[in-house]
Amino acid sequence: MRKLIIILLVIPLLGVISSSCTKEETLGPSIFSTVDSLDQNSVTYDFDNWLKESYLQPYNLDFRYKLQDVGSDMSYNLVPVSLPKAKDMAKLVKYLWFDAYAAVVGQEFLRENGPKIIHLIGSPAYNPVSGTILLGTAEGGIKVTLYSCNDLNPNDIAMLNEYYFKTMHHEFAHILHQKKNYPIEFAAFSKGNYNPLGWQTKSDSEAASQGFVSPYASSQVKEDFVEVIANYLVKSDADWNNLLDMASKPGINKAGTTLPDDGINGKAVILSKLDMATKWLKNSWNLDIVQLRAEIMAREANINEILK
Amino acid sequence: MKRIIYLAFLFFTLAACHYEEPDIFSAAPAERLTTAMKEDAIALQSASNGWAMEYFATPSSPGYTLFAKFKPSGEVFMSCKNELTNNVLLSDSSVYTMIGDYGPVLSFASFNKVMHQFSNPENPNGYGLEGDYEFIVLKTSANQITLQGKKRGTIIMMNKIPQNKTWNEYITDLETMNTTLFGFGAPSLTMSITEKYNFSGGGSHIFTILQSGADVNTSIDAPFIVTPTGIRFHTIQELDGKSFQTFTLNTDKSALICTENPDLKFVGPDSLSSFLEKNLNIWNVDPTKLSASVQSTYDLLVQSLVTKYKATGIKLFIKYNSVRKSHVLAIQFTSGKNKLEGDLDMNFNIGGKAEISMMNTENADSNGAKFYTNIAGYKEMADLLSTSFTLTTDSPINPQVIRLVKKSDANTWLTITTNTL
Numbered sequence: 001m002r003k004l005i006i007i008l009l010v011i012p013l014l015g016v017i018s019s020s021c022t023k024e025e026t027l028g029p030s031i032f033s034t035v036d037s038l039d040q041n042s043v044t045y046d047f048d049n050w051l052k053e054s055y056l057q058p059y060n061l062d063f064r065y066k067l068q069d070v071g072s073d074m075s076y077n078l079v080p081v082s083l084p085k086a087k088d089m090a091k092l093v094k095y096l097w098f099d100a101y102a103a104v105v106g107q108e109f110l111r112e113n114g115p116k117i118i119h120l121i122g123s124p125a126y127n128p129v130s131g132t133i134l135l136g137t138a139e140g141g142i143k144v145t146l147y148s149c150n151d152l153n154p155n156d157i158a159m160l161n162e163y164y165f166k167t168m169h170h171e172f173a174h175i176l177h178q179k180k181n182y183p184i185e186f187a188a189f190s191k192g193n194y195n196p197l198g199w200q201t202k203s204d205s206e207a208a209s210q211g212f213v214s215p216y217a218s219s220q221v222k223e224d225f226v227e228v229i230a231n232y233l234v235k236s237d238a239d240w241n242n243l244l245d246m247a248s249k250p251g252i253n254k255a256g257t258t259l260p261d262d263g264i265n266g267k268a269v270i271l272s273k274l275d276m277a278t279k280w281l282k283n284s285w286n287l288d289i290v291q292l293r294a295e296i297m298a299r300e301a302n303i304n305e306i307l308k
Numbered sequence: 309m310k311r312i313i314y315l316a317f318l319f320f321t322l323a324a325c326h327y328e329e330p331d332i333f334s335a336a337p338a339e340r341l342t343t344a345m346k347e348d349a350i351a352l353q354s355a356s357n358g359w360a361m362e363y364f365a366t367p368s369s370p371g372y373t374l375f376a377k378f379k380p381s382g383e384v385f386m387s388c389k390n391e392l393t394n395n396v397l398l399s400d401s402s403v404y405t406m407i408g409d410y411g412p413v414l415s416f417a418s419f420n421k422v423m424h425q426f427s428n429p430e431n432p433n434g435y436g437l438e439g440d441y442e443f444i445v446l447k448t449s450a451n452q453i454t455l456q457g458k459k460r461g462t463i464i465m466m467n468k469i470p471q472n473k474t475w476n477e478y479i480t481d482l483e484t485m486n487t488t489l490f491g492f493g494a495p496s497l498t499m500s501i502t503e504k505y506n507f508s509g510g511g512s513h514i515f516t517i518l519q520s521g522a523d524v525n526t527s528i529d530a531p532f533i534v535t536p537t538g539i540r541f542h543t544i545q546e547l548d549g550k551s552f553q554t555f556t557l558n559t560d561k562s563a564l565i566c567t568e569n570p571d572l573k574f575v576g577p578d579s580l581s582s583f584l585e586k587n588l589n590i591w592n593v594d595p596t597k598l599s600a601s602v603q604s605t606y607d608l609l610v611q612s613l614v615t616k617y618k619a620t621g622i623k624l625f626i627k628y629n630s631v632r633k634s635h636v637l638a639i640q641f642t643s644g645k646n647k648l649e650g651d652l653d654m655n656f657n658i659g660g661k662a663e664i665s666m667m668n669t670e671n672a673d674s675n676g677a678k679f680y681t682n683i684a685g686y687k688e689m690a691d692l693l694s695t696s697f698t699l700t701t702d703s704p705i706n707p708q709v710i711r712l713v714k715k716s717d718a719n720t721w722l723t724i725t726t727n728t729l
Contacts, residue, residue, distance in 0.1 A: 039382070041380065041381055042381055042382045043379070043381040043382050043383040043403065044382060044403060065418065066403060066405060066415070066417035066418060067415075067417055067418075068407060068409075068415060068417065068442070069441075069442055069458065069459065074459070076429070077427060077428075077429040077434075077435060077436050077438055078427070078429065079419055079424040079427050079428050079429070079441070080402075080416070080417055080418050080419045080424070080441070081418065081419055082402070082418055082419035082420075083402065083403060083418045083419075085419075086418065122419045122424070123428055123429050123430060124429070124430070125429075126429045126430075126434030126435070127434070128433055128434035128435055133434075150419055
């Protein structure tokens with residue numbers, strides 16, 4: 001009897017178990033697209049395909065030109081980049097930035113350390129309260145956002161450098177020092193002269209006389225470090241020498257008043273900072289900044305060719 | 309034994325628990341979102357003549373009509389014409405995408421001069437007009453899509469444009485309606501519910517609503533958009549417990565009738581004579597709409613001005629001269645390089661809601677006095693108008709053309725207009 005009861009119990013139990021097993025549903029088609037995500041009928045197909053071949057495949061980089069506000073800083077009022085400007089910018093960034101680095105340190109360096117997302121924004125990111133605008137941001141060593149792309153003028157090298165490529169180098173230098181920190185001794189060069197809140201009131205001359213390559217460099221040590229690299233890479237010999245010359249003289253503030261001697265040899269400080277940054281790039285990243293700068297300058301002379 | 313029976317009972321109970329509720333939805337959330345995005349894209353592309361998008365940048369901004377045609381290729385062609393474009397037609401093409409965000413979202417993802425003029429922070433002051441360019445698709449039907457701005461939450465209706473209507477014709481309809489309702493120094497509109505309410509500032513497309521007799525600090529603002537048939541408030545308004553949002557201009561142009569509650573309506577000035585008396589516009593005498601007697605006097609005046617001054621661009625009009633503190637019958641013309649004007653004071657007296665009397669005072673400014681003496685037809689015209697007139701208009705909600713018929717002689721009449729002749 002006991003056996004019979006156990007058998008009676010086991011049979012339905014097995015039934016339940018087996019029915020559970022046999023009722024397993026066969027999986028339906030994937031909810032995600034398994035084919036090429038590019039739509040050949042799209043008005044942007046050719047450009048998207050070029051981006052895929054030029055950025056996604058060699059660098060695993062998502063070049064975003066279609067603005068989704070969730071991918072931006074929602075606290076700003078922004079507009080997207082126009083399609084023609086996005087195309088020009090994509091070509092310029094590849095030629096003047098990625099290809100320049102690749103020529104000097106190889107594609108692998110960029111694959112390992114380069115940004116994984118470049119996001120273009122059409123307008124500046126205004127901060128109306130402080131009267132400043134953001135030209136670019138780097139987030140977590142992954143994403144670089146470039147603003148003001150609708151103002152792109154490919155014929156104006158100085159503007160290209162000031163608005164975009166200095167920003168690119170600046171943000172990339174942040175990515176690099178977030179991976180391998182810069183020498184702590186760097187902070188000693190301008191100790192006591194950093195001002196995170198009042199930097200925008202400084203003139204170029206005032207900042208240079210204190211040993212900064214730009215007013216923004218005087219905001220924080222890490223900004224100072226990356227500004228030295230970025231400014232050195234994009235400034236022509238004449239502009240760099242002008243900066244050093246300005247740094248060797250007493251500063252003149254925005255009101256036009258010559259400031260009293262602060263005892264700082266601005267030129268010497270800037271050159272010392274550049275020397276430390278140069279050695280750090282070479283020792284930490286095997287990157288020759290002088291060679292990279294020469295490569296960039298050579299490419300700048302040919303940008304009209306790549307925009308054809 | 310008992311324990312075994314309990315165990316058996318427990319097993320069967322568990323087996324019963326195995327059965328699950330059938331899925332409420334037929335597909336996974338991601339699948340449903342993808343399907344909804346595809347369906348919304350098809351709905352957008354279904355308007356072969358495009359959509360009229362009733363756009364509000366923020367809940368406190370006036371509405372503007374934008375035109376959009378969505379192509380299956382992901383390209384959107386847009387146009388608009390309004391005061392932001394200096395009333396010049398502005399058109400541009402760009403890229404749109406459907407994205408999965410808060411449900412299906414329509415994103416104008418590349419810069420478009422038409423759409424992004426509302427979100428460009430450069431104009432003005434680093435803030436811009438703070439409008440959205442990403443919209444949650446709330447509802448679609450054959451002829452209308454309802455969107456909601458993602459950041460600002462504005463409700464934006466897109467109405468399918470009929471196949472037989474060009475965008476230019478649609479714009480003309482909007483401009484005509486706007487001029488009819490708010491053109492040429494339009495009067496405030498009023499709505500009587502339990503209380504009487506004054507709706508002023510309609511020309512800005514943001515009404516300032518104030519209860520009659522109440523303190524001005526109690527006023528509220530209500531943005532709206534002009535439609536081809538009337539106006540629509542951005543959000544449902546409520547006064548005295550009555551709700552209203554959409555209004556249609558009636559056929560005799562005397563009122564805007566509420567669609568949701570036909571008992572509610574906007575009307576123009578209660579008294580045409582008071583309106584004319586208090587109005588600060590220039591009221592040109594329309595030389596093409598005069599009775600024979602007025603016409604002959606007008607022709608005499610014009611001929612005399614041409615002979616005496618070689619006058620061109622002659623205008624005869626009635627206005628209130630704030631310096632002289634009087635209504636005047638004015639002549640204005642160009643002679644050589646000089647633009648001349650002479651003003652003759654006319655007393656106005658209101659006789660009733662649609663009746664006004666004028667009287668030649670024979671007082672004038674220096675030019676007016678000179679013309680009064682030397683120009684044949686000026687005194688005659690002033691004397692002809694020195695009588696009582698019955699007033700009528702073909703657009704009572706915003707009188708821009710008023711016909712004055714002599715009370716004692718229906719064959720003597722003239723037409724005055726605020727429109728530029």
